[in-house]
Amino acid sequence: MKNLISMRDVNTQDILKLIDLAEKIETKKCKPDMSGKLAALLFFEPSTRTHFSFETAVKKLGGNSFSMSGTGSTSVKKGETLSDTLMTISMYADIIVMRHVIEGSARFASEIVNIPVINAGDGTNQHPSQAMLDLYSIKKTQNTLSNLTVGMVGDLRLGRTVHSLAQALSDFNPTFYFASPKHLQMPKYIKDDLDERNIKYEEIEDIKEVMSELDIMYVTRIQKERFAVLEDYEKVKDSYIITKKLLEGVKSNFKVLHPLPRVNEITKEVDDTEFAYYFQQARNGVFMRQAIITEILKLKY
Amino acid sequence: MNKEKLKVDPIKNGTVIDHIIAGKALQVAEILNIGNSDNEIMLGLNLLSRKMGKKDIIKIENREITKQEANSIALISPTATLIIINEYKVIKKFGIVIPKKIKNHIVCPNSNCITNIEQVKTKFELAGNNPIEVRCFYCEKKYYIEEVKFSF
């Protein structure tokens, strides 16, 4: 693996290898060494959590990093092209981790610089390290990635994490339930991909009816701003809030995942149940990002 | 040559693009940038065809359409066949292969795509055959061929 730009480029073997490596790093069976290497964390679009997660991963590997968050204080604001910014930074750093609102920006970056690029989110397109940490979390809680029944709940139209995850899980014979308001359903191009691969999925409006079948429920936030009419939002918002009561009768291996930050879509009382896994999921992110950097920089371990 | 074609005068040297899906000839002409040349052009629209019901034909004097150019027509009308004429004789005849990758000719409809912001040539891949769909290599969005614009 030279870069990590899109889950489209990541095959099953890569997935299993990265999960294995993350596991080894977490259980201290190996300790990759990034000393003497410098990571440029370029968050043209700020994202506190992903930024901190990568920064922590670099530190834990013994590497160094420098950061940019937003474009306010940089030459980008003065009208420098993205390619000039990236070229300059590639003269200093050994690896670029970048988030940008423009779709395809990370792919573009990987074509113009001579150092590896990790896509930490490009607009509504991809966020592969999130998909990888989600897979790692699923593997850890279910002991397998294969033959799982996964419910995805919330804004499935614009949530890129659910898109990447659906694509990534397709290699492992999943059954999907997609629960969302009508106008926030999984986009056609994702469903086309699933159809092409004969993946079983069903679009439902209420997750309640399938709770007892689920191994994993992946929750995303429904943003008020996505509704043209506030009344429409008021009408549906409660159907997509995960409460303790909803979890009655779920399977014992069942877990709730969420990419965070959450607002109100999972009530606080759920945190104390054995089914809540979103904070551990965030912790898994650091191990997975250590694994990704290790693999891409070909660090010794 | 069958009788259908006689409805449009034969040409001496050049290319006949036959079996264009009815209604697509003007778009094909635009892609091949035919309007901006001095070449003599004949357009046949909605001609009866035994094979297709209705079809369009374009005849271009003194220009040989290349395979690469033909491939760009493929996205609009995969049914098209090309006939290269020299001294009123058919010297080459070929169908069209829909290319798996299309470089530089499709404009990505996504205004938030890097190809519309930085100076970068577009790359698309064929993502569906029936109907024809293409996917942007950069923003990864998928479009029906009718949704995209071309530039040559």
Ligand SMILES: [Zn+2]
């Ligand atoms: Zn694009």
